[in-house]
Amino acid sequence: MADKLKLHRDDEILDVSAGTGLLAEMILQKSGPFKRFVVNDPSEGMLSQAKYLLRHDVKKIEFTGHYSENLPFEDASFTQIICLNSFHYYVNQEKVMAHFSRLLKPGGTLWMLDWNRVGLFKVASFLIDLLSPEHINTRTLDETKQLCRPNGFTVQDEEEWGFRVWRFFFLKCKRDEL
Ligand SMILES: C[S@@+](CC[C@H](N)C(=O)[O-])C[C@H]1O[C@@H](n2cnc3c(N)ncnc32)[C@H](O)[C@@H]1O
Numbered sequence: 001m002a003d004k005l006k007l008h009r010d011d012e013i014l015d016v017s018a019g020t021g022l023l024a025e026m027i028l029q030k031s032g033p034f035k036r037f038v039v040n041d042p043s044e045g046m047l048s049q050a051k052y053l054l055r056h057d058v059k060k061i062e063f064t065g066h067y068s069e070n071l072p073f074e075d076a077s078f079t080q081i082i083c084l085n086s087f088h089y090y091v092n093q094e095k096v097m098a099h100f101s102r103l104l105k106p107g108g109t110l111w112m113l114d115w116n117r118v119g120l121f122k123v124a125s126f127l128i129d130l131l132s133p134e135h136i137n138t139r140t141l142d143e144t145k146q147l148c149r150p151n152g153f154t155v156q157d158e159e160e161w162g163f164r165v166w167r168f169f170f171l172k173c174k175r176d177e178l
Helices: 022-030 044-053 055-060 093-103 121-131 141-145
Strands: 012-015 036-040 062-064 078-084 104-115 153-163 166-175
Touching (some): 022 044, 044 055, 078 093
Parallel strands (some): 036 062, 078 104
Antiparallel strands (some): 153 166
């Protein structure tokens, strides 16, 4: 994700479930100026680690703590939304995709990378959901793509790969022009 994403001077970025801020740190290390960078995560613990990790860039970043199902930003606030390793946690994924569409400017990009519920990983994902106290709703790449068209997204790039039993997908979608 960090290799693919390139920031421009006019970019307004939302890292929607930024966790400890690892990706934001990698992006900031290799990017030039940008207009706005929001590092969001509803977990106070994650966000405080992100604030520490990004302490040298704190003036360039806004930290917020919203759930992805309820993002109180104005329409068309962002040119890029990043959703890394988090979509499977969202209880109402349809609502989140509608929010992403609302929040992106026309022509903006949604970057997603997540677990991919295919092959043997279907079993692993089922067991993780069963044993974990968290809500886990892993989709396949195709199931995730089905949320794109109805929300005004065109898929521009996609990849699937595995690491041991784990399966992943990457999806880059463009928000259609109005
Ligand atoms: C596996 S971590 C990934 C963090 C980061 N993106 C990364 O890859 O390092 C998943 C993150 O999703 C966040 N999360 C869980 N449910 C969420 C929700 N409904 N809305 C937004 N973020 C959520 C968690 O707080 C956690 O930080």
